[in-house]
Structures are given as C-alpha cells and as structure tokens.
Amino acid sequence: MLILSRKNGQKIIINDEIEITILESKNDNCKIAINAPKDVKIYREEVYQQIQDTNKQSDNISLEALGNLSELMPTPKTAKKVVIKKKTEKDGL
Numbered sequence: 001m002l003i004l005s006r007k008n009g010q011k012i013i014i015n016d017e018i019e020i021t022i023l024e025s026k027n028d029n030c031k032i033a034i035n036a037p038k039d040v041k042i043y044r045e046e047v048y049q050q051i052q053d054t055n056k057q058s059d060n061i062s063l064e065a066l067g068n069l070s071e072l073m074p075t076p077k078t079a080k081k082v083v084i085k086k087k088t089e090k091d092g093l
Helices: 045-072
Strands: 011-014 018-026 029-035
Antiparallel strands (some): 011 018, 018 029
C-alpha cells in the first residue's frame, strides 16, 4: 500500500489516465475530485460492498428460481414428424 500526504489543490496521477485532486481537507474530512475515463468504475467502499452482496444474493436466488421454474414446466412430448412437400409444376410453380 502506498501512503501519500497531499495538500489542498495537489494531485495524484494513476496510470497516466486517472487524476485525483485534493479539493479540501479539514478536521477529519477530505474532499477529492477524481478524473478518470468513463469505462473506469469508481465507487465508495460501502456502495461497492452493497453491490457485491447483492450480486451474491442474486446468484443464489437465480439458482433456486431456476429449480422452481423447471418443476413448473411441462415435460416435453415426443416431437411430431413434420413433412415438407416440395412444390412441383402441378402446384403452380
């Protein structure tokens, strides 16, 4: 882990494409601005954790739902034989 000290207005650059600027720091609070490409997802830790928990729950629910759904579906019947008849000159071709 890298630990840095920065003053208001100073920046941190990550991988040539993410820029973090310290906007304000007072008491026990710090405001930062993050400039990153649109494809970079940025979350506060508590929001990220909620997303992870929800994803885990949905995985479990999906498996249960699929199991219940298969019980509701009728069993497939024997496929019917389909005969395709070619059109002939007699049929108007």
